[in-house]
Amino acid sequence: MAKKPTGKNTSGRGQRDLTIKVKTARGRKLSSTRWLQRQLNDPYVQRAKAEGYRGRAAFKIMELDDKYRFLVNGARVVDLGCAPGGWAQVAVPRINALGEKSGKKVGTYLGVDLQEVESLAGARFEQLDFMEDDADVKVKEWLGGKADVVMSDMAAASSGHKQTDHLRIISLCEAAAYFAFDVLDEGGTFVAKVLAGGAEGDLQKLLKQKFTKVVNMKPPSSRSDSSEKFVVATGFRG
Secondary structure, three states, rough: OOOOOOOOOOOOOOOOOOOOOOOOOOOOOHHHHHHHHHHHHHHHHHHHHHHHHOOOOOOHHHHHHHHHHOOOOOEEEEOOOOOHHHHHHHHHHHHHOOOOOOOOOOOOEEEEEEEOOOOOEEEEEEEEEOOOOOOHHHHHHOOOOOEEEEEOOOOOOOOOOOOHHHHHHHHHHHHHHHHHHHHHHEEEEEEEEOOOOOOHHHHHHHHHEEEEEEEEEOOOOOOOOOOOOEEEEEEEEE
């Protein structure tokens, strides 16, 4: 008598688990092991490698610009905390910094960071602390005028304490916003990473005074377990 099927997959003892497992090595913290495992299994990390981007963050600015369209031909862009240069790789062709789009305005990309950044065609990288007193003056000199876009993916070094880290990144974002007020041209755009939580209320209020429209977005490429989001403020009042 034929045996009735059980509905179980006995050919391969179930589907293979394709997740890459990382063993804890001597001297490596458990948090570091978890981060490494997450990186190895992150589809955006894999896609960045396949498409030649310097980091998965490139997809964040790509998705933000696809929705709000601030990286336009001819735009003068300042990228704060630009290392390793993934956002530059997205911005340069979109603003036509290389002049490859015939008949379109040629844009200018300026990235500033505390560390040196590997060169990229169409981009200018400068080592600068944007919080220095004369940083805005230097930036406007390098740009040849005021900026149309100031963007920032900066994050303060993690302390491991969620509330402290939240306050640090909000403080950094506020500093970036005040810098933007000094260098943006009228009608300009400010884009920056923040962390969801109560402390960003004052920042949102400030931006609403200075810009005609302020929205918040969590790009699809932002990790679901991360509290990060991005604020996009358009129409700088000058």
